Amino acid sequence: MHVIIDGQRVPVTEGMTILEAAEQVGIHIPRLCYHQSLTPAAICRLCVVEWEGARTLVPACVARVQDGAVIHTESERVRRARRTILELLASTVDLSEAPDLLAYAAELNADLDRFADGARREFPVYDDNPFYIRDYNKCVLCQRCVQACGNDMQFTYALTVSGRGFYSRIDTFYHAPMPETTCVFCGNCVAVCPTGALKEKGPFPSPQSPVLDARPSEP
Amino acid sequence: MTEMTVDWQRVDEVIARWAPKGRAGLLPCLEEVQEITGWLSPEVSRRVAAGLKVPLADVFGVITFYSLLYERPVGRVIVRVCDDVSCFVNGSREVVQACRTYLGIEPGETTPDGMFTLETHPCLGRCERAPFLMVNDEEYGPVRGEDVPRILDAWKERVRSE
């Protein structure tokens, strides 16, 4: 079984994702919400690739290989989608602590001021517990923290996404401060945050200090 | 309606009825509870979460996703003016304006006495009766701006006599 990625014949096995197949031959596909320890959410759409014959682009993090599939990871259609998503994102939140995203943007020639006349998502910085702060001005809604808090790691369910559309946000039960939620301060959410929206305040007193690499692999 | 007295007995009956469905009972349970309580306060949501065994945060996420579920107090009477394409083409702007004038509030707001909440609404699916107005469960359309005071007067009467 094989697929063709950017003209390269790549041997693959059943069940493998496009992302994994590309990785095998050293092709790095940009990604944001993807994290190897979490269920792929396929929501950032930065990892979209062009699959010949498909009506839309497909997210490489979840799309499974099919024998003979012809994939383009850098076509103009793909680059336009990625570039526009990053331009939209940069006009919405503060990406200054997301170096991977800034590197992708530079490579794609994205104009990060292109939508600067639009509304931003702005919040106070929440400093309501001894362990970490929540600065949602930097939150890209990748939902990794919600997943880590829930079924993917901690089974604590202190976090949710509230609201809808552009004004969705990571939230607690009726915006409760963290100490009033079910949060056990395990630190997993902080560890998986890719943009510095969640930041530890000092050494974690908990015996379960975070062990997961928060950053996506190097581009 | 910031202060409210909740008929817990009725609320608990609804929760008990949906509890066997677990999470799949959440949406209908919230809808029915809200019919009793008017809006979904933290206290009420906590009760639903416990009864259906759904995480608290998830219940809040669900409530804030749906525009017919309210996580904040709203009026006893909700005035929904359709302001979508077909209603606009038929003069919905005049109806919105008449509601603002009559109620003295903007869309999204509630009158200080807690009686009315005004909302402009995406297409309500009654385009053959455009412009269309819905007040709680009652339907009005086609409606003109000049009809609004009469309609809302009647609702005032109705609420006062309840």
Add this chain to the structure above:
Amino acid sequence: MAEPVLLRRVGHVDPTRLEDYLAWGGFEALRRALLRRPESIVDEVKASGLVGRGGAAFPTGVKWEAVARESRTPKYVVCNADESEPGTFKDRVLMEGDPFVLVEAMAIAGHAVGAEEGYIYVRGEYIRAYERIKNAVEEATRAGFLGDHILDSDVSFHVHVYRGAGAYVCGEETALFESIEGKRGQPRQKPPFPTTHGLFGRPTVINNVETLANIPPIVLHGPEWFRSLGPEDAPGPKLYSVSGAVNAPGVYEAPMSVTLRELIEEYAGGVRNGGRVQAVLVGGAAGTFLGPKELDVPMSFSGLRKVGAALGSGAVMVIDEQVDMWEVLLRLARFFAHESCGKCYPCQLGTQRQLEIVRRMASGRIRYQDILRLRDIQATMADASICGLGQTAGNAILSGLRVMGLDVS
């Protein structure tokens, strides 16, 4: 105009009374279906050429066959009654006027695919439709048309009625499943498709109200009859919701050979005040604007595709020359920003920026770079969004600008 099929009983029967439905031939199709093997019913639906009437136009029989072949149980039949596409009200008219037909169709579907449970998810704002459907389910259950051992057969089928709570996106089938499951109604990445992983992760047939309403007539009269009702590539009757600047807005049944002009001028009584068409939005907010020179297009899937539009839900919203198109575009842009679920980035961010840019243009500041920005947003949403909401969220805006004479290519 020929004798209607789908609207046959609407307005002529008391929709709350089972007796009326029975007197008009109701449940005869179910009675016959129960005497037949499930596969033969699936074959007949396939042969009829019926395709989904909700917007995606997927062949109904192919869906049914896929679920019928699944060995995992339980399976589900779901009726998508969350009609929320702006300008679309045909399903509401059917549910309010002829609710029993849905119950009958779902029971037939259950038998055909081997499902014993069904869900009808009715739009939250459709209060009367919800009550009529609930009543129809109760009445049909009491009379033995639903429940265990329907009409003393070995087929059982139970129907649950759910109400939406105000979210356009829940009309997307996987978002609808999430909603029934008690979650935020956000679409799932497909594949897997509902036929294998639908409601509660189970094989599921999900059909739109109008689609299902075609099933009893197909079972009664056969696929050849059904095919004879429309053009070769678009069999069966179609409901069109016509509204806006017309004299007689309403739901009209017609074969899909009908042209847009005929719908406006003959069915809906023409443009109000003897005026002229400025633009027509076909297919709802997710649809495409056509200009006054494009009115002779046949209102079929292929006919509309040729002019770069799509039939979608069959909504026709007529804008006459009195109307300020900018105000119309502003409402459409606002609609998508309000209804985007926020899950995937292209739609979450793109619908908001689209609204802001249209708002600026509507206030008179039209810059070339804004058109370029709108085009990139539209292309990105169309190419990279998870579901149909985002994929179509820029179509009406760009096609509207085109009809207004702006160069958007």
